[in-house]
Amino acid sequence: MSSDADQVEGGFSSNSEHIRPHQTEAGGDDVKSQKKPNMTEVYKSNLRKKFECLCEGTSHERIPTLLNEIYTELYITESESGEISNEHEVRQIERQSRRTATEDTPIKCNDIFKALPAQDKPIRRVLTKGVAGIGKTVSVQKFILDWAEGKENQDVHLIFPLPFREINLMKNQTLSLLHLLHLFFPETKEMEISSGEYKVLFIFDGLDECRVSLDFHSSVRLCDVIESASVDVILTNLMAGNLLPSALIWITSRPAAADLIPSECVDRVTEVRGFTDKQKEEYFSKRISDESLNHRIISHLKSSRSLYIMCHIPVFCWISATVLERMLSEAESEGEIPKSLTQMYTHFLIIQTHIKLQKDYEKKEQNDEDMIFKLGKLAFEQLVKGNVIFYDEDLRECGIDVAEASVYSGLCTQIFREEFGWYQGKVYCFLHLTIQEHLAALYAHISFINNNTDVFNTTTQLTQGEKLSVSVMLQRAKDKLSICDLHQRAVDEALQSKNGHLDLFLRFLLGLSLESNQNVLQGFMTQTVRSSHSNEKTVEYIKKNIKSTRSPEKFINLFHCLNELGYRSIVKEIQHHLKSGALSEVKLSSSQWSAVAFVLLTSQQELHEFKLKEFVQQNKAENLKVLKKLLPVICESRSVQLSYCKITDEGCAALSSALRSNPSHLRDLNLSENKLGDSGLKQISTVLENPHCKLEKLGLWMCNITAEGCVALTSALRSNPSHLRDLDLSGNDVGDSGVKLIATVLKNPLSLKSNPSHLTHLNLSGNNIGDSGLKLLSDLKDDPHYKLETVW
Structure with a gap:
């Protein structure tokens, strides 16, 4: 300074x-x-x-x-x-x-x-x-x-x-x-x-x-x-x-x-930066006094990764607590508990308007539907312009009497707020950008359902500089719209946005078409629409755009959109497009790979097997970066296949650090044909010794491992011998001394007591084992107290 x-x-x-x-x-x-x-x-x-x-x-x-x-x-x-x-x-x-x-x-x-x-x-x-x-x-x-x-x-x-x-x-x-x-x-x-x-x-x-x-x-x-x-x-x-x-x-x-x-x-x-995972839990423990209810709320959020990640921001923690405290309590246990962003925000809106009905305000003639519709119009039109703060003239343009603004703010204080400046005048805003985006999507959805109106056609009063690509939409306007038409127009608008300001609006709009959200919103709509067939057409339209887009950010958001529509094959689609070179002209940045990881984690599909080769093309130099960015996915997978991926001890360090924080899912880890060396095996051994590790199969074929690496491996197995069944160390150079270390672990009475079945498959072929080593292996295989079924 x-x-x-x-x-x-x-x-x-x-x-x-x-x-x-x-x-x-x-x-x-x-x-x-x-x-x-x-x-x-x-x-x-x-x-x-x-x-x-x-x-x-x-x-x-x-x-x-x-x-x-x-x-x-x-x-x-x-x-x-x-x-x-x-x-x-x-x-x-x-x-x-x-x-x-x-x-x-x-x-x-x-x-x-x-x-x-x-x-x-x-x-x-x-x-x-x-x-x-x-x-x-x-x-x-x-x-x-x-x-x-x-x-x-x-x-x-x-x-x-x-x-x-x-x-x-x-x-x-x-x-x-x-x-x-x-x-x-x-x-x-x-x-x-x-x-x-x-x-x-x-x-x-x-x-x-x-x-x-x-x-x-x-x-x-x-x-x-x-x-x-x-x-x-x-x-x-x-x-x-x-x-x-x-x-x-x-x-x-x-x-x-x-x-x-x-x-x-x-x-x-x-x-x-926002809340860490620990701070999230601290927040909910302070916010929810009922310990049992607090535990249920945190467990539910963790079960829906998209919601738990959003709790990174304090205001979303408050939104989630508001909704889940009510819905998970015994008195309010009916209805589907929100598992997506659209569901959470829709329930939040309903709760806030329900609270409003219980308050005694003077202007009772103001009905929910009219109020929310006007706020939604304000949210949409200002979102298109890129504004998050509004003034009196903005309210008037949307049919909101400025004299009523304080009433709106009073009735919906957790959605829309009126603030007095230090110098002069008043300003208005929504509690959070995502609330504005959700209300904007709700306005677009209700306008179509109730009036068959395409909201993109109502923005003609905007200046040329503010219209973005609305002129394109106007050229495609039809006398009679289907909800699929509206969705496709919204997709086009979002794809043409330079800063992604319509991305979450699009996700909300698509999510509102699902039956679960339609049921919640019945009070706001004069009619309902069966959208399963239309949603299928929307899915195909999105997949078509995925194939043609060359923007990594748009590529990722389109997968989010498929997820919001309940599409169940996202993982396969991502693997297909990455392997086929759908992004051959654009390299994914670190943040974009993180977004890929998020899509995989929130795909609502259990992650059984992860293969790094499914996510990389010919450029092996990218492997380490991709591995690091997809570690959250690896931590949630039962089988992790990393063979032939040029992983070194640096990659092992990153991998082991991630797995140590969450080792309980993994059952099968294959690192064969990588130059890990002894230092890499030492890193992996820190995972094996974790008492929560339940790894059953470990592949280390052709990994440049010597007896030095076996020291760390056997030490880990002595600490946590209960689960490993299949160990492949073939094609290394552990020698007699390495075999002796492994045999010592297998003969450990403590190991047998804690897990009588113990290791059943051991592969040590191609390790220059001498006569003494071979005799030890033979003795292990033939000893009736041990359960080794196969030894190479």
Whole structure:
């Protein structure tokens, strides 16, 4: 971080004489230093009052909760090479949930401006990205509160929090930076904030909510804090370093919008990560007081991997707890327990509207169907535009009376919220991006079922720049639609989206056509539709697009869509397309392979056998990367076939690390014809010695193993001798000494006592075994106390 001296020299200078540092006579600086603490302490006190509480509950019944009492330190990491991801947020959640801590460089929230030991460049501008609901805004709030309470970052004199959702309200104004700050923070009028005496931090929270055009290529250069300009010019010049070049800048954003800031304007990119598996369980244990019910909820979530992975984000944990606490309790045990995202969100919506009916609000004439339909229209139209924050004019365009907005917010506070800004006006948002996507899909589905309307044809009021590829859809409009037509149009729209903003909308839309969700939604529809035949046509349409797409991200999402439709042959389809070269023109990245793993894990098919060769083509150099990314799948498979895959001791290290965390599924592991060596076998032996390991068959043919490797292997078998039945060590070089070690284990009385049947098949052919070794093997085979059936 820059020193205070750097801040003075760095040029908090201005062309305006009256805001330059005061030129005082002897003793003048002392007088000024006495004033500054008083002003900054007043400012800190005001910020502390604004940020010390979180408000929960409805807009009518806000319950303040002290942030310091409930805040849990979030896991923040320095992002790899500062890369920006354009994949859909749900896929990023899936990817993050599979990353290990060793892949990340952790950074405490209060240290984001401090350089790491290996970094000698000052960190002035930080971009923090993270999916919706992951905790970016709460991190900002805690950072400011710790500063205001005098706990952290006391070298910073002033922090200016400027959320984009409120800056949007000023997007058409022309003013100076100094005037803007005085509007938001009136108490700063007496401070000479550009004088160089103040080290300042600007926090711009929610870049993804920005409706101000940020043109970093504009020729308009702004260097004076009292020079008037448009808000976008002020922001870009501040971030680019032309205006207050030594000010610290912190920007938070959802990943899809993070590339709005050029890389040259960012010194560090950090990423807010979500709950670990342990933290998920901690959350539910705190949220659900009934221990038995809590156990049932966690068990159900673990049985549906797609739901358990989504619990990576805190807000989804709350959604799941809300739904499952009600549905798994004895009084509410009827109905199918949600196993997919669409089911979970649909039940959540029904529960929230049911709760609303029990409340006594004045406007009872507002019916559920009309309210949800209007909110769905808002969700859809703003999703198409890429907006997650809405204003009065947005509500009016969807037929929502602004005067009723507070009623909507009060009735559906857990779905739609009204918030009052610090400066002026009100803003609206859905509780989470996925809720907006689900409501948008519900609106599209209901519009078709009730009115045979294609919602893509109702977006003609959008500007040309906002329509994306809607014109293509308009050309295909028909007088009478089938639900398959709607699905195909949605598929086309999602495929043409550059940042995947319609991917989850598409999954929800397809999921809503299933009978289980149709039954839940009966109250919202005037009629029902039998969609089994249409869904079959949709499946074929998706499979056709899988064959033609060359985008790995679209390729993966289409498989998610098949899964949402209940298609049962996803694993075979993935293997077929990968082996046939469906992606021959595009190499899958690490994150995309993680997505493949997720699709396999959530395919609702029990994973019996995993063959790495089914997922790679001719490029064997990719094997190690693919192996690492598919480890979650391997951990859930009973048979793992890795022969002839050029796996070395490095691959064994990754494999054994994964299997140690979950060794109970595996029954058959074949590593034959790989150059594991003794070091690789030592890694695998750490899995075998795990008391939860139930491996029955181990293939190590032609793996460059010597007697040294047998030491680790036999040690593991002595620790956990109960399960291994078939051991193939042929084609190695274990020699007599290796045979002696194995025979010693087999003769161990403790081994016989714990498992009388023990090893039944042992292959040691091609190991240069001498006479003494052969005699030991012969004795083992002929001894009636042992169960060896075959010995080579």
